Amino acid sequence: MSSGRISSWTRFKLPAKSLGPHLFKPLAAGNNDRLHDAYYGSIAEANDEHMLVVIWESREDFAAYKDSAQYHELISNLKADTTSTEPSTHIVDFDKIAFWWRFGPNTEIRTVYFPALIPSKTRDAVTRLKGLVLTMGIGIDGSKAHFSPYNGVPTCGWAEGSQIWMNQDTVACLWCHYWKDREVEEKFKLTETRPPRDGEEDKILILEAFERDLKSCGALGWEDIHVDFKKVPKSA
The missing domain is CATH 3.30.70.100 (Alpha-Beta Plaits)
Structure with missing residues (x-):
C-alpha cells in the first residue's frame, strides 16, 4: 500500500x-x-x-x-x-x-518502458531489482562510505497512466541512482562487475547485468538523464 x-x-x-x-x-x-x-x-x-x-x-x-x-x-x-x-x-x-532524500547534483533518472499490459507480478519483479548498486562498501559502522560512488541505494517508482514511446503505448517506471559525481559514475559503469549467477560462465559488468534483468522482465527500452537537483525553498 x-x-x-x-x-x-x-x-x-x-x-x-x-x-x-x-x-x-x-x-x-x-x-x-x-x-x-x-x-x-x-x-x-x-x-x-x-x-x-x-x-x-x-x-x-x-x-x-x-x-x-x-x-x-x-x-x-x-x-x-x-x-x-x-x-x-x-x-x-x-x-x-x-526517493527524494538523496537528490543532488548528479542524480541519474532512468525511465524504463514496458508493454502497456504488463502484469502486476512483473511490476513487482522490476521493483525488486537492485539497480546498479552491487555493494555499498561502507562497512558495518559506515566508516567507509566515502569509498562508495553513490550516496545511497537506487529507488524505483511507477508512472501512472500510459506513456508514448517509439510511437507505441507503454507503461514506465523511473529508476533513480544517486551518484556522487559523473567521474565516479562513469568509472563504475565501465569497470564494476557482478559475480556470475547459475548458468553464467564469467563475471559481467553490473550495468550489463542490470539491463539484462530489465529486458528479462519485458523492458522495451529506456532513456537516461542526469539532473542537478536543488531544493525549492518553502518560501520561494
Missing part, C-alpha cells in the same frame, strides 16, 4: 539563465500543507530543459492544486512565452520510499 504521498514530475524548457527559485513562487504560496518537498534542476543531456519534482502529501492535495489559480500561474512561469510547448507532467508512485 502507498504511504499516501505522490510525486509529480514536470519537464519544461526555458533558457538556463531564467532558471531559479523565483519561478516556483506559485507553488510555495499557500500550499505548505499540501506539499511535502519540491526539487528542481537542469537536465544535462537536453539544452535548456529542466525538471521539477514535487512530493505531495496526498493524491487529493495534488488534484486540488491542479484546480487552483496558483497552478496555472506556475505553468505560465515554466514557459518561455505563449507559443512555447506546454510543460509535461507525470505522476510517479514510489510507494513508501523517500
